Amino acid sequence: MGIICSSQPTTVDAINSQYYLNKVLRRVNGNSDCQRSLTFKKDLHTLITPSPAFHLKPEGYEIEVNANGIFISYADYSGYVYALESLSQLIKQNRIPFVKIQDQPLLEYRGIMIDSARHFLGVAAIKRLIESMPLSKLNILHWHLVDDESFPIKLGSHPELSENSRYGAKQIYTPDDVRALIKVADLNAVKIIPEIDTPAHVRSWGLAPEWKAKNITIKCNGGTGYNGQFDLSKPEVFGLAQDVVKEIDALFKDSPYIHLGGDEVSSACWNLRPEIQNFMKLKNIKTYGELQMYWRFQLKQVLPANRKVIFWRNDAQNVTTSADDVLHYWGAQTDGQGNLWLNGTQGTYSVWRQIYENFVVFPTGVDKNRILGAEVCLWGEVSNEDTLENNLWMRSSAFAGRVWSSTILKTHELVGNLVAIQYALYDMNVDASPVTSEFCEHKPEMCWPPAQAEQKKEEAIVTEV
Template sequence: MFWFLTTNLQQFQRRGGRMKQGELRRALMIVTLFCIFLFIYLYWQQSKKLTPTLVYNYKHVYSSYKNKTVLPRNLLAFKNKSRVKHLKSHPSQWTWDCVNQRCEKRHKKESQQPVSLATCSMLCGSTQLWPQPTGPVTLGSRAVTFKHTQLEFESNVVGPAQPLLIQAYNTFNDNVVSLVERKDYLLEKSDIQVFFIRVYITQPAVVRLKLTTDESYSIVLKPHENEVIANITAKTFFGARHGLETLSQLIWWDEHANGGMLKVIRGATVQDSPIFAYRGLMVDTARNFMSVESLKRVLAGMSASKLNVFHWHVSDTQSFPLIVPSVPQLAESGSYGPEMTYSPEEVRALVEFARMRGIRVLLEVDTPAHAGNGWAWGPKEGLGELAVCINERPWSLYCGEPPCGQLNPENPHVYEVLEKLYRDLLDLSDEREIFHIGGDEVNLECWAQHFQKGSTAYNYTDLHELWGEFTQKAMKKLTAANGGVKIPHVIVWSSKLTKRPYVNKFLDKSNVVVQSWGGSQWLDTPDLIADGYKVIISHVDAWYLDCGFGRWRETGDAACDPYRPWQTVYNHRPWQQVHLDKKFIIGGEACLWSEQFDEGSLDARLWPRAAAFAERVWSDPQLDLATLNIQEDVYTRLSTQRDRLVTRGIGAEALWPEWCTQNPGMCL
């Protein structure tokens, strides 16, 4: 078209500025058609962006000058949002007043400016922070309105922590914009012009989480003329990330302010650091497959609650969904289907997704038990039987639940495969301080029957000795896979091998950590601590979140009843109740085995119970051992945290009827 206009213009100039009437009409028609096309194109592009719902889409754009990273304002755009409340055209009939440090619901008088429940809750007594900080907290009694476009981030951080900090701020923005319930609120006038967020990190080279990593942070939030300034100070990126999470919890949506506005407490100070270095959550994706997107929601919930270890129980006897580059036969023969696998690229992306949220990923392939489907390809490849008792029946003789399967400790090729497997797991997880090798629920009868059927002679009067030797060989292969460097902390599940007399014979307390999963009244945990072993506590009667949903089969023990409500999860404090020496406890882990759920109910099984666990291992609040009564403040704060999770797209289950939320203290 431009060629046509240029040609006609040249002809027009050659004729001394005269244009024939037909040429003029033709040129005007083409220009008109071009304008119509341009209008339709621009309208189409705009209509794609302006949909009835709202979501935050942060552009990864920043500029640097004078060693200062600045994310300018007005980089925020709206897109689709999964959860938007329908605005009511009529004014609310309710208002809340702060009376004796508690919000009371009242009918609004006709001329009265209502106070929202969210604003009353944030300014009346409780901090509404989760988990509760361990250090001193002071909160102002006033709030100011602002718009997300007024957020401005500044940091003098350079080096390895800088890109992670940019991503953490990106997530912070996501969380703030998830609160917004109407996109036209940007047209309203706010109380401030700029909301500065300034982050200072003194150790920017620390970008790998370790048990010794300092995760502390402090926040000073203060007004200055027409601005609000939030200063976050931390030694490491991980502390700064926690600070951004806490800052996001000091922000809320007030539906009554100018028809709906974001609000932030006008002034606050927070000092905080965790009690335990290891705050884990285990999810099993072997019994039932979970998509990567569902696992990202798990990580998002963990970051909101300051949990820092995602223990991914990625395989079991039922399936082997992880594609291991060096041993592709495991997933080829062991996955439920090609669409139910995790590629190396997906795992690495998930690990990075977790890291920017302050979480490390432990990939566990359990051995020597819980290893069946996925391990049957040995004979075809000329490696002999890598596993025995696979799908053996009757299953009750050879394993704890169907199907059965255990690695063959007498086959040397097993250890060669393990070294390749371990090398890839270390590479995929980018984690070399902690490694989980499994090691639980070995069925000795399986091995005994296999050796008898094969007429294999073995010199063991006690097959625990064979189990112990297998574990030692596996650990040597782990060291070899790590380039000859010993992994500082190798985790094993508690089992008969972690009991006396075997534990001291086969497990080196200098680098073996036992994940103690038995009942809280069992002697496993205190005995291990007495013998000088470090432990991670996952007591089945308190922190197993899959229990209480009935039997999934007719024979054998098929359920761990009863259901563990969040109060049971929260009240479990074994270091006080059983008087354990905390210096041997590196942390705790809640576990979710997947026999009776898939990703459709994943969120509700975890949240908010996993959040209750998170406060126990972050700040470890005091308990009244005589009554085990939980204070009202915990109920209201956890209810607020549950609402945050839902706002962020996580399907957390309800704690109680909405009436209890609207009437604080009336249900307790």
């Protein structure tokens, strides 16, 4: 650690740090020459001098700009990245004011979910998304890899799954693609969490001739007309799913979690096959909720003993979870069963201001210490590679402000922050949606008078008490 601009990095952290410094300087100045990059006050050339700071919580950082230069301290590599991003957003007309900032995250999990099963997302688009996330201090990319519609990842254990369900010859992720994206994520202080959703949403698994012959999936009534659910009376299903989970976990071995889905399991669908009820009697399983727990237990048998696993959760699913499961909530949020859990934002399409003012970080009646974080979920039915960035930005940046800091900004202050991020994204050729009109970009106090913003701030605080 402690890299200065002119140093020759030798350790992994040092190499990553130099990469990120150069990334920010190229965006700000058009080159990576540290000595010529910034001026402030009396046009003094500056040198960025970083150093570790062990008194900060993970991902935290401090910035001080004074007459002697720019000094940043940080708890870890993530803190270093966020310090540089915050510093870059302070720059106005190639000048930076004297400041002293200490900053650290409110929540440890601050994520975006993407869905590459409904619409395939190219590796370049995902890479650009990962590189965009640190600007808003978002650190988790939840990757909903497979679903009813397609299974677009090539696996050595079962290549037939992708061969028979991908949209086109090139619309597939190879293990090398995944490893390349993980490397990019590491450089940008992002962790990728893979999701393999079962036992529902599995129509694509049953399309290969060998699995179609075994009739492993059930066509469920209702929904979109192509919903698929595993027939858990068939022993081959358990072996297949375990193979997939084991290989995905090995591929993403450095991810802090693996997400095993578990949402929208239909009892009516399982009712279509009497063999399932016979299987349950044989195993002394009394309810479909217990059947799901049995399924989850079997999947976790192929994971390392200490592996952290996430499952979707809402009150409509009567499933008793294991004490060590992380629950990913969507819909109603009235229980928690003692687990750590994540808050998933979804519902009607919201603009950035609605998200910022209405998102409840800590729901009433829930122990704050059990909440790991939250994410925005961009499902892929009506979003593709062409609309991905416009849909995510700048709404995700507004969300990020709520899960990073407990301080609720006045609207004109928030707009100033979002506009700085917006133009930084433009410098990276990211197709972000504009925050507001150009007039309001330059005069946010006129568009959102501070008195009105303060009232909104008080209303937002009340919702979290």
